[in-house]
Amino acid sequence: MEPKRLKSSAEPWARVIIVNHNSGPLLQACINALSLQTISQFDTVIIDNASSDGSAEALRLPDSRFRLHRAGANLGFAAANNLGAADCGADWIVTLNPDTVPGPTWLEELRHATLRHPGAKMFGSTQIDARKPGLVDGFGDVYSVFGTAWRGASGWPVAALPPDDREVFAPCAAAALYAREAFASAGGFDESFFWYVEDVDLGFRLRLRGERCIEVRRAEVLHYGAVSAQPDSDFFVFHSQRNRLWVLLKNVPSPLAVDMAKSSRARMPAE
Numbered sequence: 001m002e003p004k005r006l007k008s009s010a011e012p013w014a015r016v017i018i019v020n021h022n023s024g025p026l027l028q029a030c031i032n033a034l035s036l037q038t039i040s041q042f043d044t045v046i047i048d049n050a051s052s053d054g055s056a057e058a059l060r061l062p063d064s065r066f067r068l069h070r071a072g073a074n075l076g077f078a079a080a081n082n083l084g085a086a087d088c089g090a091d092w093i094v095t096l097n098p099d100t101v102p103g104p105t106w107l108e109e110l111r112h113a114t115l116r117h118p119g120a121k122m123f124g125s126t127q128i129d130a131r132k133p134g135l136v137d138g139f140g141d142v143y144s145v146f147g148t149a150w151r152g153a154s155g156w157p158v159a160a161l162p163p164d165d166r167e168v169f170a171p172c173a174a175a176a177l178y179a180r181e182a183f184a185s186a187g188g189f190d191e192s193f194f195w196y197v198e199d200v201d202l203g204f205r206l207r208l209r210g211e212r213c214i215e216v217r218r219a220e221v222l223h224y225g226a227v228s229a230q231p232d233s234d235f236f237v238f239h240s241q242r243n244r245l246w247v248l249l250k251n252v253p254s255p256l257a258v259d260m261a262k263s264s265r266a267r268m269p270a271e
Contacts, residue, residue, distance in 0.1 A: 013041040013111060014092040017084035019077050020056065021049040023098035026224060028059060033101045035062035039108040047071055047080040078189035078198040085188060093183050097174040099224040101130065109219035110177045113165060121182035122206060122213035124171030130222035134158055137223040140168030140215040141200050149200040161217060168215045170203020175221045182211060
Protein backbone atom coordinates (compact mmCIF):
# COMPACT_ATOMS: atom_id res chain seq x y z
CA MET A 1 0.00 0.00 0.00
CA GLU A 2 1.51 3.31 -1.06
CA PRO A 3 1.91 6.00 1.64
CA LYS A 4 -0.61 8.82 1.52
CA ARG A 5 0.85 12.05 0.15
CA LEU A 6 0.21 15.47 1.58
CA LYS A 7 -1.52 17.96 -0.67
CA SER A 8 0.67 20.25 -2.69
CA SER A 9 0.82 24.02 -2.28
CA ALA A 10 1.81 26.80 -4.64
CA GLU A 11 5.05 27.59 -2.80
CA PRO A 12 7.71 25.02 -1.88
CA TRP A 13 8.32 24.48 1.80
CA ALA A 14 11.96 23.54 1.22
CA ARG A 15 14.71 23.55 -1.41
CA VAL A 16 16.55 20.22 -1.70
CA ILE A 17 20.13 20.57 -2.97
CA ILE A 18 21.97 17.53 -4.32
CA VAL A 19 25.64 17.91 -5.26
CA ASN A 20 26.74 15.28 -7.76
CA HIS A 21 30.26 14.30 -8.74
CA ASN A 22 30.61 10.91 -10.43
CA SER A 23 27.90 9.22 -8.35
CA GLY A 24 26.92 6.83 -11.12
CA PRO A 25 23.49 5.17 -10.98
CA LEU A 26 23.11 6.08 -7.31
CA LEU A 27 22.11 9.60 -8.37
CA GLN A 28 19.05 8.35 -10.25
CA ALA A 29 18.07 6.09 -7.35
CA CYS A 30 18.25 9.08 -4.98
CA ILE A 31 16.14 11.26 -7.29
CA ASN A 32 13.57 8.51 -7.76
CA ALA A 33 13.18 8.07 -3.99
CA LEU A 34 12.92 11.82 -3.49
CA SER A 35 10.13 12.04 -6.07
CA LEU A 36 8.06 9.56 -4.01
CA GLN A 37 8.05 11.58 -0.80
CA THR A 38 4.75 11.79 1.07
CA ILE A 39 5.15 15.56 1.11
CA SER A 40 5.34 17.24 -2.28
CA GLN A 41 5.91 20.91 -1.38
CA PHE A 42 9.59 21.11 -2.29
CA ASP A 43 11.80 21.89 -5.24
CA THR A 44 15.13 20.30 -6.05
CA VAL A 45 18.28 21.51 -7.74
CA ILE A 46 20.98 19.03 -8.70
CA ILE A 47 24.37 20.73 -8.99
CA ASP A 48 26.64 18.63 -11.18
CA ASN A 49 30.30 19.25 -10.43
CA ALA A 50 31.69 18.36 -13.87
CA SER A 51 31.03 14.63 -13.55
CA SER A 52 32.83 12.47 -16.09
CA ASP A 53 30.96 9.20 -15.47
CA GLY A 54 27.83 10.06 -17.48
CA SER A 55 25.61 10.30 -14.39
CA ALA A 56 24.37 13.79 -15.33
CA GLU A 57 23.71 12.85 -18.97
CA ALA A 58 21.81 9.71 -17.96
CA LEU A 59 19.70 11.47 -15.34
CA ARG A 60 15.93 11.48 -15.87
CA LEU A 61 14.11 14.19 -13.92
CA PRO A 62 10.73 13.01 -12.59
CA ASP A 63 8.79 16.30 -12.87
CA SER A 64 9.01 20.08 -12.80
CA ARG A 65 10.11 20.14 -9.15
CA PHE A 66 13.55 18.95 -10.28
CA ARG A 67 16.18 20.79 -12.30
CA LEU A 68 19.79 20.08 -13.20
CA HIS A 69 22.47 22.77 -13.10
CA ARG A 70 25.86 22.01 -14.60
CA ALA A 71 28.52 23.88 -12.67
CA GLY A 72 31.07 23.47 -15.44
CA ALA A 73 33.82 22.61 -12.95
CA ASN A 74 34.25 20.74 -9.72
CA LEU A 75 33.31 23.49 -7.28
CA GLY A 76 33.47 21.19 -4.27
CA PHE A 77 30.63 20.31 -1.91
CA ALA A 78 30.59 23.59 0.01
CA ALA A 79 30.51 25.99 -2.96
CA ALA A 80 28.06 23.84 -4.93
CA ASN A 81 25.58 23.82 -2.04
CA ASN A 82 25.93 27.58 -1.66
CA LEU A 83 25.23 27.92 -5.37
CA GLY A 84 22.11 25.78 -5.05
CA ALA A 85 20.89 27.86 -2.12
CA ALA A 86 21.58 31.25 -3.73
CA ASP A 87 18.15 31.76 -5.33
CA CYS A 88 16.16 29.77 -2.76
CA GLY A 89 12.84 31.33 -1.83
CA ALA A 90 11.72 28.59 0.55
CA ASP A 91 12.08 28.92 4.32
CA TRP A 92 14.18 25.77 4.59
CA ILE A 93 17.24 24.38 2.82
CA VAL A 94 17.85 20.64 2.60
CA THR A 95 21.23 19.14 1.71
CA LEU A 96 21.09 15.59 0.41
CA ASN A 97 23.93 13.43 -0.86
CA PRO A 98 23.42 11.60 -4.17
CA ASP A 99 24.47 8.34 -2.53
CA THR A 100 21.47 8.37 -0.20
CA VAL A 101 18.05 6.81 -0.60
CA PRO A 102 15.53 8.73 1.53
CA GLY A 103 12.61 6.82 2.99
CA PRO A 104 9.17 7.90 1.70
CA THR A 105 8.31 9.91 4.85
CA TRP A 106 11.77 11.45 5.27
CA LEU A 107 10.86 15.03 4.31
CA GLU A 108 7.53 14.84 6.10
CA GLU A 109 9.27 13.79 9.32
CA LEU A 110 11.72 16.67 9.01
CA ARG A 111 8.89 19.12 8.49
CA HIS A 112 6.96 17.81 11.49
CA ALA A 113 10.14 18.12 13.56
CA THR A 114 10.32 21.85 12.80
CA LEU A 115 6.87 22.16 14.37
CA ARG A 116 7.83 20.11 17.43
CA HIS A 117 11.01 22.17 17.92
CA PRO A 118 10.11 25.67 16.70
CA GLY A 119 13.28 27.29 18.04
CA ALA A 120 15.74 24.97 16.27
CA LYS A 121 17.43 26.04 13.04
CA MET A 122 19.26 22.78 12.21
CA PHE A 123 17.90 19.25 11.87
CA GLY A 124 19.68 16.00 11.10
CA SER A 125 18.48 12.68 9.71
CA THR A 126 19.01 9.12 10.86
CA GLN A 127 21.51 7.69 8.39
CA ILE A 128 21.41 3.93 7.99
CA ASP A 129 24.22 1.97 6.35
CA ALA A 130 22.89 1.08 2.89
CA ARG A 131 25.26 -1.89 2.64
CA LYS A 132 24.38 -3.18 6.14
CA PRO A 133 20.85 -1.90 6.85
CA GLY A 134 20.89 -3.18 10.42
CA LEU A 135 23.65 -0.73 11.31
CA VAL A 136 23.74 3.03 11.82
CA ASP A 137 25.81 5.13 9.42
CA GLY A 138 25.37 8.27 11.50
CA PHE A 139 23.11 9.95 14.06
CA GLY A 140 24.27 13.56 13.93
CA ASP A 141 27.76 15.06 14.04
CA VAL A 142 29.72 14.92 17.30
CA TYR A 143 32.53 17.29 18.27
CA SER A 144 35.07 16.38 20.95
CA VAL A 145 36.79 18.71 23.37
CA PHE A 146 40.01 17.43 21.78
CA GLY A 147 39.07 18.96 18.41
CA THR A 148 37.93 15.85 16.55
CA ALA A 149 34.59 15.24 14.85
CA TRP A 150 32.75 12.11 13.81
CA ARG A 151 29.28 10.80 12.97
CA GLY A 152 27.46 9.84 16.14
CA ALA A 153 26.45 6.20 16.76
CA SER A 154 28.23 5.06 13.59
CA GLY A 155 28.32 1.25 13.56
CA TRP A 156 25.66 0.86 16.23
CA PRO A 157 22.70 -1.48 15.67
CA VAL A 158 19.77 0.62 14.48
CA ALA A 159 17.71 -0.96 17.27
CA ALA A 160 20.01 0.66 19.84
CA LEU A 161 19.09 4.21 18.78
CA PRO A 162 16.76 6.24 21.01
CA PRO A 163 13.11 6.13 19.96
CA ASP A 164 12.68 9.89 19.72
CA ASP A 165 14.43 13.10 18.68
CA ARG A 166 17.64 14.16 20.44
CA GLU A 167 19.75 17.29 20.46
CA VAL A 168 23.16 16.83 18.82
CA PHE A 169 26.10 19.09 18.06
CA ALA A 170 25.38 19.51 14.34
CA PRO A 171 23.70 17.71 11.44
CA CYS A 172 25.59 15.63 8.93
CA ALA A 173 25.06 17.40 5.61
CA ALA A 174 24.50 14.10 3.81
CA ALA A 175 20.87 14.60 4.82
CA ALA A 176 20.34 17.83 6.74
CA LEU A 177 17.80 20.63 7.11
CA TYR A 178 18.72 24.27 7.78
CA ALA A 179 16.55 27.33 8.26
CA ARG A 180 17.34 29.48 5.21
CA GLU A 181 17.72 32.71 7.17
CA ALA A 182 20.15 31.08 9.61
CA PHE A 183 22.10 29.47 6.77
CA ALA A 184 22.33 32.79 4.93
CA SER A 185 23.21 34.88 8.00
CA ALA A 186 26.09 32.50 8.76
CA GLY A 187 27.35 32.82 5.18
CA GLY A 188 26.50 29.24 4.24
CA PHE A 189 29.25 26.66 3.96
CA ASP A 190 32.84 27.88 4.04
CA GLU A 191 33.93 27.32 0.44
CA SER A 192 37.61 27.12 1.36
CA PHE A 193 36.89 23.70 2.90
CA PHE A 194 36.00 22.42 -0.60
CA TRP A 195 34.91 18.95 0.60
CA TYR A 196 34.52 17.23 4.01
CA VAL A 197 33.89 18.61 7.52
CA GLU A 198 32.28 21.78 6.16
CA ASP A 199 29.05 20.69 7.86
CA VAL A 200 30.79 20.53 11.25
CA ASP A 201 32.20 24.01 10.62
CA LEU A 202 28.79 25.45 9.71
CA GLY A 203 27.15 23.72 12.67
CA PHE A 204 29.85 25.08 14.99
CA ARG A 205 29.38 28.63 13.71
CA LEU A 206 25.62 28.39 14.16
CA ARG A 207 26.15 26.96 17.65
CA LEU A 208 28.27 29.98 18.53
CA ARG A 209 25.29 32.10 17.47
CA GLY A 210 23.12 30.25 19.98
CA GLU A 211 21.37 27.89 17.56
CA ARG A 212 20.44 24.27 18.33
CA CYS A 213 20.41 21.10 16.25
CA ILE A 214 17.81 18.36 16.55
CA GLU A 215 18.45 14.84 15.26
CA VAL A 216 15.15 13.50 13.93
CA ARG A 217 14.94 9.81 14.70
CA ARG A 218 12.15 8.95 12.26
CA ALA A 219 13.63 10.89 9.32
CA GLU A 220 15.57 8.00 7.81
CA VAL A 221 17.84 7.72 4.78
CA LEU A 222 20.02 4.90 3.53
CA HIS A 223 23.59 6.11 2.95
CA TYR A 224 26.24 4.34 0.88
CA GLY A 225 29.16 6.69 1.54
CA ALA A 226 32.67 6.78 0.04
CA VAL A 227 31.38 7.17 -3.53
CA SER A 228 33.11 10.31 -4.82
CA ALA A 229 36.37 9.52 -2.99
CA GLN A 230 37.62 6.48 -1.11
CA PRO A 231 38.52 6.92 2.60
CA ASP A 232 42.13 5.91 1.95
CA SER A 233 42.62 8.22 -1.04
CA ASP A 234 45.06 11.14 -0.89
CA PHE A 235 42.16 13.52 -1.61
CA PHE A 236 40.12 12.27 1.35
CA VAL A 237 43.01 12.13 3.80
CA PHE A 238 44.28 15.61 2.94
CA HIS A 239 40.93 17.42 3.03
CA SER A 240 39.50 15.62 6.05
CA GLN A 241 42.61 16.17 8.19
CA ARG A 242 43.23 19.74 7.05
CA ASN A 243 39.60 20.72 7.51
CA ARG A 244 39.41 19.26 11.02
CA LEU A 245 42.29 21.54 11.97
CA TRP A 246 40.58 24.49 10.31
CA VAL A 247 37.38 23.89 12.30
CA LEU A 248 39.37 24.03 15.52
CA LEU A 249 41.37 27.12 14.58
CA LYS A 250 38.33 29.00 13.25
CA ASN A 251 35.74 28.22 15.87
CA VAL A 252 37.09 27.07 19.22
CA PRO A 253 37.30 30.09 21.57
CA SER A 254 40.90 30.90 22.50
CA PRO A 255 40.65 30.13 26.27
CA LEU A 256 39.12 26.75 25.50
CA ALA A 257 41.74 26.02 22.84
CA VAL A 258 44.46 26.63 25.44
CA ASP A 259 42.74 24.23 27.86
CA MET A 260 42.44 21.64 25.10
CA ALA A 261 46.14 21.89 24.35
CA LYS A 262 47.00 21.51 28.04
CA SER A 263 44.74 18.48 28.36
CA SER A 264 46.30 16.89 25.28
CA ARG A 265 49.82 17.37 26.66
CA ALA A 266 48.79 15.98 30.03
CA ARG A 267 47.68 12.77 28.34
CA MET A 268 50.93 12.29 26.41
CA PRO A 269 53.14 9.47 27.76
CA ALA A 270 56.33 10.51 29.49
CA GLU A 271 59.53 10.07 27.48
